[in-house]
Amino acid sequence: MRIRDKVIQRLGRASDALTLYMCSFAQGGVSHDGSDDTSVVEHQMGRVRAAQVRAVFGIAPLVMLSTAVNIGTFVATRMIVGDVTALDGVWAAVGLWVSGVFLVRMMRKRRQAFRSVSSARGTGVIVLHSACVALIWTYPLLAVVQSQSPGEVMFTGILITGLMSAGAIALYPVPLAAVTFVFIIALVALPFVFLSFGALTVPALIICVVFLVLVATAIRRHSQHFLSELVGKLQAEHQRDMINLLIGTYHSEDGAHCLWQADANLDLGQASALAARTLGMSHYRGGSRLSDLMRGAHLHAYRAADTALVQALGDPQGAWPAQFSLLVETDGDLTGRRVFELAARKATLADDTPLSFNGYIRDRTAEVVADEVVERLASRDALTGLLNYVAFKRQAREKMASGPLLLVFVDADNLKMVNDTFGHAAGDAAIRTLGIRLRRSFGGQALVCRKGGNEFLLLVDVVDLAQDLLQAEDLQSALNSPFAYAGHQIPLAATLGAVHEASGSLPIEEMVLRADRAQAQARTRGRGEFQLYDAEVGERVRRERVLARDIHAALDPSVASSPVAGELSLAFQPIVRAGDGSAAGAEALLRWTHPTLGAISPEKIVGAASSEGLGAALTDYVIAQACAEAAAWPAPVFLSVNVRPWDMSDPDFANRVLSACSRAGLSAARLWLEITEEEMMEETPYVMRNIQSLRAKGVRLAIDDFGAGYSAMGHFDRYPCDVVKIDRAVVQGCHERAVSRIVLDAVQAMAQASDVQVVAEGVEIAAEFDCASARGVDYFQGYFYHRPMTAAEFSALLARQAAPWVAPVSGRATGG
Incomplete structure (x- = not known):
């Protein structure tokens, strides 16, 4: 249907072009009042097309009836001379069916009120139908071309000549339709004359050519006459409207x-x-x-x-x-x-x-x-009907000058749980419920939007800040109340952060950022909390923004001119053997001394990189730098590096690690990767595939902070690991706490049963060392032996070690 519509549209446009061409010759192209006919027709083309359609439809039913009669006459003639074939019957059936369909459509159209204007499709349909009828009438010429009956040939010639004349008369209001009808039949008629008239071919061809010239001339003159009359009518109507306008009685035909x-x-x-x-x-x-x-x-x-x-x-x-x-x-x-x-x-x-x-x-x-629909699509959230963020910011800027404002940032906490438990339809219902409750808050006077996903914003004029904060707490309670869905009471949880702006000078984007940070601080206390932005939160925001800005340069060694370039560094804390206290390896620890903020903790560095989408880049940096340093250590000494949850979930993580080892010249068997027990318990396909690929190349996996998780003991035998690092919370004070000693005993027993080595972290005093050592721990790490040190200091420590390397037994080797 799409191709047919395109053809009709193109035929309609071609008809318009030919109509304008014809009009340019009508009475010299200038009307009696001096106006240009072509410009009149061009500006009123919709009404011209409508007039063309009405004129053709006025006589077309009679033409279709005559077509049916002519089909019957031709078939009867073929039967009389004995040349009738089955193909004649098929042709007659098709011709009668087409004529009947056209006739019914035209009669139905005539009973309906014609439109005052018509699109190019209207005339395009007429041109296409004319071509179809012309193609049908080429068959008689082809059927009798080899006929031995002069009478049949003569009858067919007369029949086709009459049809061409009738078609030209019926279709001249649409010049392209008339020309198309005559031209298609003429293309077949000329070869028909050449093959059928023998010695009379030349005279017959001359007659045909003269006839076609006459028909074409008639089409042109009648079309021009039709258009000239139509232009006159349009101008008369225009003059009538102008007169009515002058006397104040103009009314459009459509009443618009x-x-x-x-x-x-x-x-x-x-x-x-x-x-x-x-x-x-x-x-x-x-x-x-x-x-x-x-x-x-x-x-x-x-x-x-x-x-x-x-x-x-x-x-x-x-x-x-x-x-x-x-x-x-x-x-x-x-x-x-x-x-x-x-x-x-x-x-x-x-x-x-x-x-x-x-x-x-x-x-x-x-x-x-139409404008309202466009505005709604452009400014409203489709699910809730609330403003979207773009429209919210635009309206919020208009409110900035009205006085003090309170902006509330709402983050729905448990939508993932709702989706996973009750289905996505319930999740959509939860979002709509939050939108309704937000819209009803503050007496329905707040400006509310859905920022995206599970985040909402609410902006309200402040009259009494204390009263507004009470209403915000009421909103907090409402947003943390369950809602009914499909017979279930589904819990809702939302954390709120707010910012109060009295000066009117703070950009709305900055207000949203501050409210978001206040919400993030509220979340540290748990779900469903509320926090108003204050100076402490502001300072934290400032520091985080500085770190987020500078982490890019700190990770890019090519930015040599940056004041923070190259300031990321690594420290190494030795991991010593239980037997002689010699350094068996070291854990790489990330350090950053910022020029204005001072020493930045690893957690803050990771947070800044993660917020900027640089988590993977940070991991690659640490592994590459650490491997480069470790490659210079004696072969048995291993390197231990912490990796983050997003690292193990990256399908390409194993390849990234092994490539870093290869570039640095470090054997993969000398590398430990520390991951948390929570990540090991996740057991997603990517995590397990990375673990298997790394261990297959000799990389040893260590579970970090073991014992801190509630379910660690129950899942010990499921962990595909080589080393367990017992959390410092278990080790510290173990000589005084019976529970800690029980945990140490249990971990050591399970480690021996699973052929896994054990590292005690956070050993700071001799009593803790003695307690852990008595239980057979393989390695120690903590201030009791060594604090974190630079790479050069660790290399010097290795050089001072006099004790020869002794490979552990029971398959628990540390190096390779």
Whole structure:
């Protein structure tokens, strides 16, 4: 259907072009009043097409009936001479079916009211149908071309000649349709004459050519005459409308607008009937003043800015402006919601004495509704109907000058749980419920938007900050109350952060950022909390923004001119053997001394990198730098590096690690990767695949902070690991706490059963060392032996070690 529509549209446009060409020769292309016919037709092409369609449809049914008769006559002639074939019957059936379909459609169209304007599709359909009929009538010429009956050949020639003439007469209002019909038949008729007339071929061809020239000339002249008359009619209608305009009685044919003239008291007189009809009041019997019409149509301002003007115009004794233009709409009780543009200008005498008002009413419903749809799609969230973030920021900026504001940032905490437990439809219902509760808060006076995902924003004018904060706490309670869905009471949880801005100078983006940070601080206390932004949060925000800005340069060694370039560094804390206290390896620890913020903790560094999408880049940096340093250590000494949860979930993580080892010249068997037990328990396909790939190349996996998790013991035998690092919370004070000693015993027993080595972290005093050592721990790490040191200091430590390397037994080797 799409191809057919494109063909019809192109044929329609081609018909328009030929129509304009024909019009340029009609009476020299200039009308009696001096106007250019071509420009008139071009500007009124919709009405010209409608006239062409009406003219063709007026005679087309008779042509279709004659076509059916001619089909029957031709078949009968073939039967008389004995040349009839089955193909003749098929052709006749197709021709009669096509003629019948066309006839039914045309009769139905004639019973309907023709439109005052038509698109290019209307004339394109006529051209396409004409071509189809012409193709059908090429068959008789092909069927009798080898006929031995001169009478049959002569009859067919006469039949086709008559059809060409009839087609030209019926289709000349659409020149392209007439030309197409005649041209298609002529293409077959000329070879037919050449093959069928023998010695009379040349005279017959001359007659055919002359006939075709006459037909083409007739099409041109009749088309030009038709267009000339049509142009005259259009100009006459235009002149009529101008006259009506001058006397104030213009009314468009479709009733979409009217022009009116009223006296100095806005009394429209006779023009009130036309105005009432335009306003949708066909049987209006009220007064003729504009105020009467507005009350009768139940008009009110479409835009808030026009409310006062509508009230003034609706008052018979009102003070009316000398010129006005406004949009009004109905309440929908009479004819459905409609929007009108109402405008007028006062005409006065030289001494400013009011003479009259000249104005118009225009139906703007379609374009206003279209604009509303576009505005809604552009400014509203499809799921909740709330403002989207772009529209919210635009309206929020307009409110900034109105006085103090309170911005609340809402983050729904448990939407993932709702989706996973009850389905995504329930998750959508949860979002809609949050939107409804937010819209109802603060007495329905707040500006509310859905920022995206599970985040919402609410902006309200502050009259009494203490009272508004109480309402914010009420909102917190409402947003953390369950909602009913499909027979279930589904819990909701939302964390709120707010910022109060009194100066009006803070950009809305900065307010959103501060409220977001306050919400993040509230979340540290748990779900469903509320936090107002304060100076402490502000300082934290400032530091985080500085770190987020500078982490890029710190990770990019090519930015040599940056004041923070190259300031990321690694420290190494030795991991010593239980037997002789010699350093068996070292854990790489990330350090950053910022030029203005000072020493930054590893957690803050990781947080800044993660917020900027540089988590993987940070891991690659640490592994590359650490491997480069470790490659210079004696071969048995191993390197231990912490990796983050997002690292093991990266499908390419194992390849990244092994490539770093290869570039540094470090054997993969000398590398430990420390991951948390929570990550090991995740057991996603990517995590398990990375673990398997790394261990296959000799990389040893260590579970960091073991024993801190509640379920660590129950899942010990499921961990595909080589080393367990017992959390410092278990080790510290173990000599005084029986529970810690029980845990140490249990871990050591399970490690021996699983052929896994054990490292005790956080050993700071001799009593802790003695307690852990007595339970057979393989390695120690902590201040009791060594604090973190630079790479050079660790290399010097290795050089001072006099004890020879002794490979551990029971398959628990540390190095390779």
